[in-house]
Amino acid sequence: MRALRLLEWKSDPVLVEIDDPVPGPGQVVVRIGGAGACHSDLHLMREFEAGLLPWGPPFTLGHENAGWVHALGSGVTGLDVGQPVAVYGPWGCGTCAHCLLGMENYCECPDLVSVPGGGGGLGLDGGMADLMLVPAARQLVPLPDGLEPVTAAPLTDAGLTPYHAVRRSWPKLPPGSTAVVIGVGGLGHLAVQILRATTAAQVLAVDTRAEARELALAAGADLVVAPDDDAVATLRAATGGRGADVVLDFVGAEATIALGAAVSRFLGDVTLVGIAGGTFPFNFFSLPYEVSLQSTYWGSRPELVEVLDLAARGHLRPTVTTVPLEEAVEAYHRMEAGSALGRQVVVPADAG
Ligand SMILES: [Zn+2]
Numbered sequence: 001m002r003a004l005r006l007l008e009w010k011s012d013p014v015l016v017e018i019d020d021p022v023p024g025p026g027q028v029v030v031r032i033g034g035a036g037a038c039h040s041d042l043h044l045m046r047e048f049e050a051g052l053l054p055w056g057p058p059f060t061l062g063h064e065n066a067g068w069v070h071a072l073g074s075g076v077t078g079l080d081v082g083q084p085v086a087v088y089g090p091w092g093c094g095t096c097a098h099c100l101l102g103m104e105n106y107c108e109c110p111d112l113v114s115v116p117g118g119g120g121g122l123g124l125d126g127g128m129a130d131l132m133l134v135p136a137a138r139q140l141v142p143l144p145d146g147l148e149p150v151t152a153a154p155l156t157d158a159g160l161t162p163y164h165a166v167r168r169s170w171p172k173l174p175p176g177s178t179a180v181v182i183g184v185g186g187l188g189h190l191a192v193q194i195l196r197a198t199t200a201a202q203v204l205a206v207d208t209r210a211e212a213r214e215l216a217l218a219a220g221a222d223l224v225v226a227p228d229d230d231a232v233a234t235l236r237a238a239t240g241g242r243g244a245d246v247v248l249d250f251v252g253a254e255a256t257i258a259l260g261a262a263v264s265r266f267l268g269d270v271t272l273v274g275i276a277g278g279t280f281p282f283n284f285f286s287l288p289y290e291v292s293l294q295s296t297y298w299g300s301r302p303e304l305v306e307v308l309d310l311a312a313r314g315h316l317r318p319t320v321t322t323v324p325l326e327e328a329v330e331a332y333h334r335m336e337a338g339s340a341l342g343r344q345v346v347v348p349a350d351a352g
């Protein structure tokens with residue numbers, strides 16, 4: 001089969017021919033219907049280097065995957081060949097306290113998994129290929145009726161990650177509250193839709209790109225703002241001067257964290273999702289009182305079930321551009337140039 005593999009750090013991935021995966025006991029091979037191209041893959045191929053993570057290349061890219069059950073390993077029950085499924089991406093041990101709650105993104109048994117904090121496409125072979133080996137049947141979530149793999153694929157990260165970040169702040173988003181989304185890319189445009197679908201908060205969105213601000217408006221944002229000199233004043237004015245109850249930063253650069261902090265409200269949440277690596281000088285005076293700062297990483301399997309339900313019922317509509325597997329590298333180049341809108345989903349030619 002064909003697979004888009006990262007062969008070494010600081011390089012473009014290459015499309016190569018490798019052996020078809022064979023499922024061992026308890027494992028499942030999925031025929032890929034879609035694999036989302038994520039901005040974090042760019043960090044993988046541009047910035048990461050040996051020693052930064054406990055795992056590394058070579059591996060097949062693609063950590064947002066959905067498709068159809070292709071082959072079942074011995075002992076797997078409850079799934080049928082041909083059934084459409086989404087792949088839950090962060091693969092933990094399955095038995096620690098967090099994994100038992102479905103929060104394998106925060107698995108606490110690093111010795112029991114080969115790639116702590118990773119999974120298929122992040123240290124192990126992912127879904128930018130014709131077929132993908134999923135190491136445990138529990139990592140597959142059957143798709144609800146009406147949801148196609150090509151739509152479901154980006155929901156497993158670009159949908160699930162903002163969903164988790166919004167969901168944990170639900171108590172701070174009653175009617176009359178404000179949420180600010182910084183960075184309207186693959187995750188950010190779905191964050192706006194998730195806020196719309198699951199809260200009554202006013203939604204403000206910030207992006208440097210005019211077309212991304214248009215996308216935010218189409219996704220349901222009440223107001224879009226360019227991060228210029230007036231951005232803090234404009235955003236605060238939109239909250240009646242009180243500030244934002246929840247800020248979701250999908251960039252994570254020094255400037256975006258500073259913007260989020262500057263528009264936050266007493267008792268609010270500033271949640272860092274983007275991995276640009278910016279820093280913030282935390283001290284007694286640097287934030288309104290009782291603002292909580294946190295990072296989040298991905299989401300839980302039960303939350304993925306909820307995200308897929310929202311999408312199947314039309315509340316989440318990812319803006320998707322499909323890209324043939326042969327052109328996946330160009331998709332990353334477009335993302336790097338800032339010319340990709342919404343999510344690009346890589347589709348093997350024979351999928352469908
Ligand atoms: Zn991702």
Ligand SMILES: [Zn+2]
Pocket residue numbers: 092093094095096097098099104106107108109
């Ligand atoms: Zn675990």
